[in-house]
Amino acid sequence: MSDNNTEEVKLDDLVKDDSIYPRKNISRKTVESYATALRAGAKFPSITYQQVRENEEIKAVIIDGLHRKLAWDKLSEEEKDEASKIKLEPWKKGILDKEESLEELRIASVKFNLQHGDRLKETDLEMQCARIVEDRSPREIRGIKKELAEQFEVTKSRISQMKEVTKKYNQKVASRDSKIYKLSCLGCTQKEISEKVDINQPNVSKNIRKFSAKLSNILEIGEDEGKSISELSDDHGIDEPILWHKKLEGKPDIERGELFFDPDEDEYPFELYNLWRFSKCDERLGTKWPGNVPGQIAVNLLYYYTEQGNLVVDPMAGGGSTVDACLVMGRKCRAYDINPPDNQVSIQKHDITKGFPTEADDADFIFLDPPYWKQKEEAYDEESNNLASLPLDEFYDACGEIFRSAFSTLKKGGHIGMIIGPTQESMKIKDHVHVLYNLLKEEFDFTNRIIVPYSTQQAQAYDVADAEKKQYMLKVYRDLLVFEKGG
Numbered sequence: 001m002s003d004n005n006t007e008e009v010k011l012d013d014l015v016k017d018d019s020i021y022p023r024k025n026i027s028r029k030t031v032e033s034y035a036t037a038l039r040a041g042a043k044f045p046s047i048t049y050q051q052v053r054e055n056e057e058i059k060a061v062i063i064d065g066l067h068r069k070l071a072w073d074k075l076s077e078e079e080k081d082e083a084s085k086i087k088l089e090p091w092k093k094g095i096l097d098k099e100e101s102l103e104e105l106r107i108a109s110v111k112f113n114l115q116h117g118d119r120l121k122e123t124d125l126e127m128q129c130a131r132i133v134e135d136r137s138p139r140e141i142r143g144i145k146k147e148l149a150e151q152f153e154v155t156k157s158r159i160s161q162m163k164e165v166t167k168k169y170n171q172k173v174a175s176r177d178s179k180i181y182k183l184s185c186l187g188c189t190q191k192e193i194s195e196k197v198d199i200n201q202p203n204v205s206k207n208i209r210k211f212s213a214k215l216s217n218i219l220e221i222g223e224d225e226g227k228s229i230s231e232l233s234d235d236h237g238i239d240e241p242i243l244w245h246k247k248l249e250g251k252p253d254i255e256r257g258e259l260f261f262d263p264d265e266d267e268y269p270f271e272l273y274n275l276w277r278f279s280k281c282d283e284r285l286g287t288k289w290p291g292n293v294p295g296q297i298a299v300n301l302l303y304y305y306t307e308q309g310n311l312v313v314d315p316m317a318g319g320g321s322t323v324d325a326c327l328v329m330g331r332k333c334r335a336y337d338i339n340p341p342d343n344q345v346s347i348q349k350h351d352i353t354k355g356f357p358t359e360a361d362d363a364d365f366i367f368l369d370p371p372y373w374k375q376k377e378e379a380y381d382e383e384s385n386n387l388a389s390l391p392l393d394e395f396y397d398a399c400g401e402i403f404r405s406a407f408s409t410l411k412k413g414g415h416i417g418m419i420i421g422p423t424q425e426s427m428k429i430k431d432h433v434h435v436l437y438n439l440l441k442e443e444f445d446f447t448n449r450i451i452v453p454y455s456t457q458q459a460q461a462y463d464v465a466d467a468e469k470k471q472y473m474l475k476v477y478r479d480l481l482v483f484e485k486g487g
């Protein structure tokens, strides 16, 4: 998009933008020789620039002529007065939005730099082609080699031989295919998958079969080479829970639980008592997220209250620990959040105060991990319906409404689990569990109460110092309430 409100651009205003300009290295020799020529009165061809807007700032970026501009910068003020001025030419009139026009700016910059005497190096051309490929989706990448070859007037085989381009392309395809596979493992329909990921619906099942075979192959070769799942995940850029899902296909829950088993501490892979202490979040489950809970909580809930193939729903999924626990434990999962993380295709944007989406119907288990009212308010976006931003009575009303709508979504005999901790501000504690217990009891039958303490290492140094000074205790417990939808 262009905007014609330009101001006059001067040579001194021009900047090199590394995300656009293709040359990585500057030839000092060329700059020196151009500066000498300028002092001797030589005339140089014009420099091509473009005015762009980036984060509200307007700048004039060099498209072609960086060495000429750097040579000009070498001159003293008197020399500049004497030398014949280098003309400036805009590539396009007006101001372009940098983000929207990035690809065409990169292409234009390469084209100019391929034309003149000091031709663009092969490595710079390759890097620029790889960047262009990286910004496209796999479907858009198809045919890109031909397109780039035409744009840069080089042969298609020259582009095809560029290792960086092939690598970027393969990474893009692998990342898309693993998303498709993940969504299918979690129970999404082919139609939903084609809507969420860049693929035509008729190609979905073929793609899943191919990726599944690829995973088997990776696991088989990995086993022969004695590689761990974490090493295979790094080598192939595939998330660990996806590899575990494949590796554990057909295995009973007990074997799946062994993944989280610490032979020094445990005798049994799951929690045997109703006090669940997890010293930290298992990094394989979910991403870092404000208020994320250890994925081991979901793993244990799934073991006790669901079976393989059951549908689990997490309407406030945050960093996705439940989704990954479902992959590892072989359960289907529908996950939502009012403000989902950017990179999580399996978590759909949805405000749960508006009710559960219909595709969550007949859930076997619903896991609720709401914000503990204002405990982390500053960490979440200021969405008006974010439970962390509501006044306390509205927070409880919203929870009551969520329980009622969860009742309709849950299968008869299904369970709902809710984890909640008190909100503590200095020595004042608001313990929500009593209110929420009563609200849950209005709809469901009580099944269990599990205490899930925070690790004391999670306490902030500031809070510890304040508690010691003012003589009060810090809360470490969280309650995990489990209820059943009876008949």
Ligand SMILES: C[S@@+](CC[C@H](N)C(=O)[O-])C[C@H]1O[C@@H](n2cnc3c(N)ncnc32)[C@H](O)[C@@H]1O
Binding pocket: 286, 287, 289, 290, 291, 292, 293, 294, 315, 316, 317, 318, 319, 320, 321, 322, 336, 337, 338, 339, 350, 351, 352, 353, 369, 370, 371, 372, 380, 385, 386, 387, 388
């Ligand atoms: C405690 S975090 C969940 C953490 C998650 N269990 C994990 O382990 O990563 C609570 C989540 O609830 C979400 N949330 C708050 N209000 C919501 C609403 N009205 N609808 C859906 N999600 C909401 C927040 O965006 C936040 O991600």
